[in-house]
Amino acid sequence: MSEEQYAVETHGLGKIYGGKVHALKAVDLKVPLGSAFGLLGPNGAGKSTLVKTLLSIVRPTAGFATLLGVDIEQPAARRHVGYLPEGHRFPAYLTGRGVCEYFGKLSGLTGSSLAREVDEKLELVGMREWASTRVSKYSKGMQQRVGLAQAMLGKPQLVFLDEPTDGVDPVGRQQIRAVIQQLRASGTTVFLNSHLLLEVEQICSHVAIMHHGSVLRQGTLEEIRDAVRGEGTRRRVRFGVGPVGDAARAELAALAPIEAEEPGSLTIGVERRELVPRLIDALRAHGVDVYSVEPERMNLEDAFIGVIGQQDDQGVGGTQLSRVAS
Ligand SMILES: Nc1ncnc2c1ncn2[C@@H]1O[C@H](COP(=O)(O)OP(=O)(O)OP(=O)(O)O)[C@@H](O)[C@H]1O
């Protein structure tokens, strides 16, 4: 048993479906306690399989794992765990409250504490008014919200959310994000499966990128961005400027490549940050007004595409590229 510093730890976890589909390939993952952890990957990467394996819905064919320090082979590993499955279907004849009561009882709640918690969680996801309506009348987004409410019953220490905003409109998505942030603020570890990069970037402190069953990178958001950006890679800096004459442009181009130019702005590839004041001096020397200087921030989408692209370029689906940044 590991020391309980990680909410999830996997070692060489593997899953082969039907003797031929290698859905998980030697996955080593560490999810820090209290983090909001985003598992990113394109369709078919193995994200749902990983979560289902951790929850003992699917049996691993290699390796082992712990949840909150307890081996997943033991039912106790799931005692303080909540789960929103991907593409779930609740019985259509149940009401939202009925669904929550059902799952609340499964997590050991009874009597007045069950009723209180169910009301509280339905309120939190904005479904209190719909609590007595049957699930068959719910939109996809409403079903997701009830799913999220049931995942939070029984004060779990770790919650798995598999594509929680799937089919949810932008307002609903924002509400779900707010609920996840509250969960995290209360100390719960959130494990989020998503292929929505922006969502992961907005919610998560830690990220792993999965592709063809392998975890290619994991670490904090910053570490992932840095790993992809690499040392010595040019960053783009956008200068908000007045009119730029040919002489100024020629001098700039001698210092660093001009990568884009629009009226009022120049985007320049800058290898070392010491170049920035020199570029400003060059512009000023030619009488060009400089209104703003903004380094272009690399987002998770660039990082994601970078990592996946690097692997595809090398034409491998194996684990040799795994690099654990945590
Ligand atoms: N029960 C199963 N039997 C056989 N193959 C399966 C089974 N479940 C998943 N797979 C396969 O395993 C691989 C990983 O699937 P998985 O559902 O884990 O991916 P995912 O990353 O969750 O994808 P998505 O983003 O589409 O939800 C895919 O090739 C899929 O077809």
Ligand SMILES: [Mg+2]
């Ligand atoms: Mg999935």
